[in-house]
Amino acid sequence: MRQGKYGRRTAKFSFRCAAAPVAGTTLLAQAGWRWIRADDYAATDDLIFRERVRTRRRRQAWMAGLTYLGGTVAATAWWDTRAPALAAAALAAVGTAVEVRRRVKDRPLPFKLPGRKGGTPQENQVVRAAIDAKLGRVEGMKLASPVLTEDGGWSTILQLPPGQRARHALGKEADFASALGVGESQVVFELLPEHAGRLAIFVAKSDPFLKLYPSPLIGRTEPLDFWAGVPAGVNGRGRAERLRLVDASLLVAGEPRAGKSAAVNGIIGTAALAVTPKIHLFDGKGAGDHRPWRKIAHTTVKRNAQGLLAHLRKMQAQMERVFDMLDEAGGSTKLTPELCRQFGVDVELTVVDETRYYVTSPHGAEIVEAMVDIASRGPAAGILLVLATQRMTTDAIPGPLKGVCSLRWAMRCPDTTASNAVLGQGAAGAGYNASEIPRSHRGVGILDADGSDPVKIRSYFLDDAGTDLQDLAAVAYELRRAAGTLPPAEQEAATDPVEEILAAFGDADRMHTADLIEALGAGWTAGRVAQVLKPHGVTPGQVVIDGVNRNGYRRTDLEALFVAA
Numbered sequence: 001m002r003q004g005k006y007g008r009r010t011a012k013f014s015f016r017c018a019a020a021p022v023a024g025t026t027l028l029a030q031a032g033w034r035w036i037r038a039d040d041y042a043a044t045d046d047l048i049f050r051e052r053v054r055t056r057r058r059r060q061a062w063m064a065g066l067t068y069l070g071g072t073v074a075a076t077a078w079w080d081t082r083a084p085a086l087a088a089a090a091l092a093a094v095g096t097a098v099e100v101r102r103r104v105k106d107r108p109l110p111f112k113l114p115g116r117k118g119g120t121p122q123e124n125q126v127v128r129a130a131i132d133a134k135l136g137r138v139e140g141m142k143l144a145s146p147v148l149t150e151d152g153g154w155s156t157i158l159q160l161p162p163g164q165r166a167r168h169a170l171g172k173e174a175d176f177a178s179a180l181g182v183g184e185s186q187v188v189f190e191l192l193p194e195h196a197g198r199l200a201i202f203v204a205k206s207d208p209f210l211k212l213y214p215s216p217l218i219g220r221t222e223p224l225d226f227w228a229g230v231p232a233g234v235n236g237r238g239r240a241e242r243l244r245l246v247d248a249s250l251l252v253a254g255e256p257r258a259g260k261s262a263a264v265n266g267i268i269g270t271a272a273l274a275v276t277p278k279i280h281l282f283d284g285k286g287a288g289d290h291r292p293w294r295k296i297a298h299t300t301v302k303r304n305a306q307g308l309l310a311h312l313r314k315m316q317a318q319m320e321r322v323f324d325m326l327d328e329a330g331g332s333t334k335l336t337p338e339l340c341r342q343f344g345v346d347v348e349l350t351v352v353d354e355t356r357y358y359v360t361s362p363h364g365a366e367i368v369e370a371m372v373d374i375a376s377r378g379p380a381a382g383i384l385l386v387l388a389t390q391r392m393t394t395d396a397i398p399g400p401l402k403g404v405c406s407l408r409w410a411m412r413c414p415d416t417t418a419s420n421a422v423l424g425q426g427a428a429g430a431g432y433n434a435s436e437i438p439r440s441h442r443g444v445g446i447l448d449a450d451g452s453d454p455v456k457i458r459s460y461f462l463d464d465a466g467t468d469l470q471d472l473a474a475v476a477y478e479l480r481r482a483a484g485t486l487p488p489a490e491q492e493a494a495t496d497p498v499e500e501i502l503a504a505f506g507d508a509d510r511m512h513t514a515d516l517i518e519a520l521g522a523g524w525t526a527g528r529v530a531q532v533l534k535p536h537g538v539t540p541g542q543v544v545i546d547g548v549n550r551n552g553y554r555r556t557d558l559e560a561l562f563v564a565a
């Protein structure tokens with residue numbers, strides 16, 4: 001009895017084993033044929049697109065077939081006459097693997113094989129995910145471009161059914177991510193200006209908002225152009241985003257520890273390295289966040305509402321002066337870098353941190369009135385305003401003030417109401433909701449720059465716990481000292497750079513340039529040392545120290561300058 005049972009089982013097992021390569025190869029051939037015929041696009045009504053896919057796939061199938069046959073023929077001729085048998089066996093092995101996978105898949109867990117996690121999906125998988133995420137109707141949902149593997153992920157363009165708007169898909173990134181089986185921050189939807197029914201989809205391999213993006217300001221030793229925009233951060237597609245503060249006033253809001261100070265420090269750092277803008281910092285928190293900038297800022301005031309009001313009045317007067325000059329010049333009605341040089345005026349950047357402290361003070365009403373005036377008219381005269389706040393309620397940012405800040409940067413907000421308070425009513429409904437930013441995503445926010453759709457970015461990282469800010473301020477100090485744009489008291493007190501270079505020699509009578517700039521510290525480069533000394537006739541030469549011959553300077557050459565003086 002038992003023997004009969006085992007015999008039957010053995011026969012069944014042998015048959016299943018023998019049938020596996022045949023069944024698997026047949027499955028493979030059927031799938032291949034369906035793929036070549038583009039059956040996954042059977043529902044599409046865009047026949048030209050389907051035919052293009054078919055042509056491309058037919059070409060790929062021919063190439064694969066010819067490579068297989070050519071390889072077999074070549075191997076038979078040059079290697080072994082058993083090559084055709086081996087090639088057929090390889091094909092049968094692939095077929096067997098397909099069949100085994102199918103059988104394992106049909107069995108209950110734990111025999112399931114892992115899927116292709118993180119890879120570029122098939123076109124039909126993307127269409128299915130779009131349907132599952134309810135991005136649009138089922139009929140007519142298709143891809144308008146192939147799924148392309150990119151550096152950090154994959155991308156495609158989804159064609160929504162006729163009459164449906166891609167804009168309505170914004171905000172459904174998480175649903176699409178769930179349908180695809182990836183993290184919600186990995187999915188980026190973008191509208192295409194040329195087609196309202198098409199949605200550009202990018203899916204990153206890993207969460208782009210958990211990556212650290214070191215600030216491009218770090219290590220910079222040359223002045224930069226403030227008019228070209230502030231490097232704000234990196235979007236979900238890995239593209240750099242800039243913020244043009246010279247066009248409008250900015251409101252930065254978000255809950256505590258969301259990354260407001262980091263964003264504001266990036267702005268101050270850019271202005272500092274731009275050398276000419278005058279920086280005015282008002283700290284309503286009073287925790288010393290602006291300490292690194294004290295030597296280069298024209299104003300650093302803590303928790304002094306009356307001081308801010310006096311400053312705003314000065315800025316209003318400066319604004320009127322610039323408008324008069326523009327009017328008299330008769331050309332542009334907006335300040336430009338050329339007009340700044342012509343009029344002898346500079347951009348004035350005022351940063352108000354923890355705005356609520358000032359607008360709720362006894363001078364609040366006057367402060368709000370002056371801020372509204374500056375925020376709306378100031379940018380055209382180079383008078384710029386950046387307001388940062390932890391609270392989004394109307395007592396922290398009164399309605400009229402919010403209304404005139406056309407640049408808005410919402411870091412993580414506690415709820416949808418707060419997010420809408422920053423980005424505008426209806427922003428969450430349109431897919432821009434800063435309360436959906438995970439708490440772990442520090443420095444991530446939605447930037448709404450006037451004139452374009454809001455974009456989610458992670459700000460560039462400036463390590464406030466390390467020396468990034470001090471290093472940056474030191475470079476800015478040197479650049480401003482050379483340009484003569486330090487605040488007046490600081491410019492007067494600034495030591496002569498030649499004296500500083502001489503001091504860096506210590507007791508040495510010769511120094512290699514590399515060691516000299518290390519001794520001089522942040523803000524110094526070989527180029528800057530040469531630039532300081534060249535007008536005095538001192539140039540670097542070959543200097544031998546401990547048998548090492550390198551470019552360097554001699555102490556006597558520098559001392560001679562002071563004797564001559």
Ligand SMILES: Nc1ncnc2c1ncn2[C@@H]1O[C@H](COP(=O)(O)OP(=O)(O)OP(=O)(O)O)[C@@H](O)[C@H]1O
Nearest residue numbers: 256257258259260261262390442443458459460461
């Ligand atoms: N872009 C970023 N990348 C990585 N970490 C960041 C980024 N921005 C901010 N952080 C980190 O998040 C933390 C909080 O940042 P920050 O102090 O700027 O927040 P905040 O909103 O100004 O907080 P508060 O309102 O309490 O002053 C800091 O430790 C900072 O290093």
